[in-house]
């Protein structure tokens with residue numbers, strides 16, 4: 001069936017996408033860096049600060065009870081969104097990066113020792129590399145990396161070769177923010193579990209783009225960031241299996257995460273508050289819940305199908321440009337691919353392309369996209385990336401391609 005043009009019905013909900021830049025409306029093709037926010041999310045933040053601003057879990061007054069209800073309601077929304085068994089499995093964090101650091105510090109410090117191994121992949125974002133390098137420095141565990149196939153996908157054979165009895169954790173991205181490939185998580189998980197290893201999924205680039213269910217994918221931990229799913233910055237979440245979270249020591253200490261404090265000791269509060277020290281980002285968590293409700297209203301299947309159509313169009317157009325190389329797999333009907341294209345053009349610096357496109361009111365990303373090891377793997381220092389969302393249109397892609405071609409000709413003439 002022909003996918004519904006969701007952009008037609010959703011674009012007007014996004015104030016920033018309707019602002020004018022130069023001759024035309026702003027063309028925002030940097031959704032993988034951060035998503036734009038619909039009016040309902042902006043209203044939700046404003047509503048919290050105007051009407052129910054109070055600290056949570058601690059006030060005897062009605063205002064605090066209202067804030068607590070809305071905050072805990074957002075936790076339920078997040079839990080339902082990813083198919084969690086219980087709200088106790090959802091820990092609010094500042095972002096996905098903090099979620100990974102939480103696991104490395106809490107689970108890693110208390111479970112890993114010299115000789116143990118952690119498996120990552122070459123395509124990971126720095127936030128899924130550096131916390132494990134730090135853990136390795138503290139515990140002596142070894143960090144190993146799974147390589148890529150020639151088409152820019154996870155090399156499952158290499159994964160199988162590197163997986164062994166010493167592997168304690170596999171931490172990997174669901175959809176790469178640079179290659180766009182969607183990793184075969186169920187397969188990875190079932191193989192990992194045979195060796196008793198846990199799997200942490202970085203779902204930053206998948207949650208806003210396709211239906212998701214943590215139960216069927218089989219992982220043990222998952223992290224996400226609100227700002228990637230149409231919600232505000234400053235909040236994210238960690239999901240973990242309840243019995244694993246239960247056995248983990250607290251990450252940060254302070255208010256909220258305790259039951260009793262004495263001069264020489266403390267007892268921790270129950271899940272999930274055990275991992276939420278200090279005053280949380282209350283309004284932001286509530287607005288993240290609103291963002292999820294907005295995505296669910298559009299329908300994640302609809303989003304996936306529309307973005308797939310956009311991707312096919314983008315790739316078709318990019319393939320017609322000489323000396324342009326796109327990283328990662330080409331879109332196909334058989335295999336889901338993330339809605340982004342990362343590319344390099346021979347003898348042209350990606351910053352020059354991004355600057356010229358910016359003058360034309362088109363936002364793309366340029367640089368290493370927090371994936372320096374991946375860029376080194378390809379012998380590149382930087383690339384350009386155009387990333388889409390359900391609000392993107394075929395017309396925007398065409399304008400982007402026209403401007404990209406003009407920019408390439410201009411830079412070639414002036415080099």
Ligand SMILES: Cc1ncc(COP(=O)(O)O)c(C=O)c1O
Nearest residue numbers: 095096097125127177202204225
């Ligand atoms: C795949 C991936 N993982 C992790 C992150 C880190 O997200 P945050 O900075 O919100 O913690 C990003 C952000 O770009 C990402 O794309």
